[in-house]
Amino acid sequence: MDRKLSGIASIAGIGATEFSKDSGRTEMRLAVEASLAALDDAGIEPAEVDGICTFTMDNNPEVDLHRMIGGRELKFFTRINYGGGGAAAPLMQAMMAVATGAASVVLCFRAMNERSWYRFGAGTPSTENPQYTNANHYAWYLPAGLNTPASYVGMAARRYMHKYGATSEDYGRVSVSARAFAATNPKAFFYEKPITLEDHQASRWIVEPLHLLDCCQESDGAVALIVTSTERARKLKNKPAVIRAAAQGATAGQHRMTSYYEREDLTGNPEMSLVARQLWDQSGLSPRDIQSAIIYDHFTPFVLTQLEEFGFCGRGEAKDFLRSGEHTRTGSLPINPNGGQLGEAYIHGMNGIAEAVRQIRGTAVNQLAGIENMVITAGTGVPTSGLILGRD
Numbered sequence: 001m002d003r004k005l006s007g008i009a010s011i012a013g014i015g016a017t018e019f020s021k022d023s024g025r026t027e028m029r030l031a032v033e034a035s036l037a038a039l040d041d042a043g044i045e046p047a048e049v050d051g052i053c054t055f056t057m058d059n060n061p062e063v064d065l066h067r068m069i070g071g072r073e074l075k076f077f078t079r080i081n082y083g084g085g086g087a088a089a090p091l092m093q094a095m096m097a098v099a100t101g102a103a104s105v106v107l108c109f110r111a112m113n114e115r116s117w118y119r120f121g122a123g124t125p126s127t128e129n130p131q132y133t134n135a136n137h138y139a140w141y142l143p144a145g146l147n148t149p150a151s152y153v154g155m156a157a158r159r160y161m162h163k164y165g166a167t168s169e170d171y172g173r174v175s176v177s178a179r180a181f182a183a184t185n186p187k188a189f190f191y192e193k194p195i196t197l198e199d200h201q202a203s204r205w206i207v208e209p210l211h212l213l214d215c216c217q218e219s220d221g222a223v224a225l226i227v228t229s230t231e232r233a234r235k236l237k238n239k240p241a242v243i244r245a246a247a248q249g250a251t252a253g254q255h256r257m258t259s260y261y262e263r264e265d266l267t268g269n270p271e272m273s274l275v276a277r278q279l280w281d282q283s284g285l286s287p288r289d290i291q292s293a294i295i296y297d298h299f300t301p302f303v304l305t306q307l308e309e310f311g312f313c314g315r316g317e318a319k320d321f322l323r324s325g326e327h328t329r330t331g332s333l334p335i336n337p338n339g340g341q342l343g344e345a346y347i348h349g350m351n352g353i354a355e356a357v358r359q360i361r362g363t364a365v366n367q368l369a370g371i372e373n374m375v376i377t378a379g380t381g382v383p384t385s386g387l388i389l390g391r392d
Contacts, residue, residue, distance in 0.1 A: 006282050009095040010233040010240035011389065013042025013226035014354040019189050019345030022116040023220035030222035031060045031111035032068050038224035039069070043237035044105055051076035051103030053090035055348060057083055060111055069107075076103035083120075084298055084379025085271075087349025088387045092246035094227035104228060110350040111222035121218060123147045137256045150215055150299065152257045153381060154207040156266040157301035161209060163267050164316035166304065168209050172200035173322040174300040175213045175342050180329065182343025185365050189217060190343045214300040216341035223350035225357070234392060241357040241389045244373065245282035249274035250383035257381040267316075269302065272377065273309040275386040283388045285373055287311045290388075292359060292368050293333060294352035294376040297340040302380040310375060329366070337366040349378055356389050 015037025046069040052062040062077040080086030094106035182188035203212040233240035251270040253262030304318035313321040338355035358364035373390040
């Protein structure tokens with residue numbers, strides 16, 4: 001495997017706003033605050049930013065953000081589709097831009113008032129022209145009552161339970177661990193608010209088999225990351241988090257967030273399997289080289305399948321991994337030590353990448369011992385992406 005991109009670029013700066021349910025300011029204001037904080041963290045002047053990467057769902061024009069932070073020349077700008085599936089992909093774009101010389105300082109950001117201005121979890125009725133491809137996707141499952149992300153995941157989660165013997169309590173173990181980390185993270189929305197498995201089981205149904213506490217938050221806030229060459233990052237204010245590998249993936253039968261109609265098995269995430277294979281190949285690492293992981297926890301059932309796709313446990317064995325507490329603070333693979341999207345905030349996964357940087361630097365509030373390499377995943381059920389970050 002040609003690994004010439006591995007290690008060329010690093011995350012040199014991280015910045016974020018507070019995470020809330022009502023920020024009280026515009027999404028552009030949030031983006032500017034997080035971006036300037038990331039640049040300050042890196043020790044790079046705003047005028048040096050010559051690349052910007054974000055999500056198609058972000059409402060802030062790159063040129064406006066660039067102007068408002070004090071940028072001068074913007075040579076590279078790109079956006080990634082598929083919502084949370086794009087969480088790691090802007091970093092992949094930034095890495096490639098730096099590696100090829102298309103840009104030298106790339107700002108990756110996500111800013112959203114996803115609670116106070118609009119609600120991702122409220123459903124996705126299609127108002128598009130019926131001739132558009134996206135409208136045709138919704139036509140397959142809206143008539144059956146599948147009109148929210150939770151309902152899409154619920155179908156796959158039920159099938160996984162049937163095939164492998166997982167239970168609602170197994171899903172709850174993901175949420176309990178996330179909230180335990182959030183409870184000791186002052187930046188988390190659920191700081192000092194741990195839950196028990198009994199709390200999880202008593203929370204109301206959203207769509208069976210998903211309880212309220214199986215579903216991530218809706219949050220206001222912003223996160224920004226600065227990517228530059230590893231050579232330069234070594235000379236800046238903080239230790240670099242080296243991008244060991246970055247990948248995207250979509251596979252046969254992909255159908256938005258469902259893929260019910262063209263896949264025989266709903267109990268895996270083949271797109272994440274493709275990402276995992278690329279990450280291991282690019283980095284030359286394996287599951288035994290990873291000390292902690294940021295696993296995209298938009299819904300707890302897909303945490304189990306991601307653990308399996310990366311080889312942290314065998315097919316159908318994630319329930320046993322969780323029952324043994326391997327994902328917790330004292331386990332063999334602590335996941336989401338910031339509290340994840342279930343406990344800290346839902347910023348489309350960008351806050352998880354920032355946490356991985358802190359863990360690698362050794363500056364996290366819930367700092368884990370011996371962190372050398374971390375896997376970071378993006379949203380599943382959709383075309384997705386992933387990263388491996390490591391110490392220099």
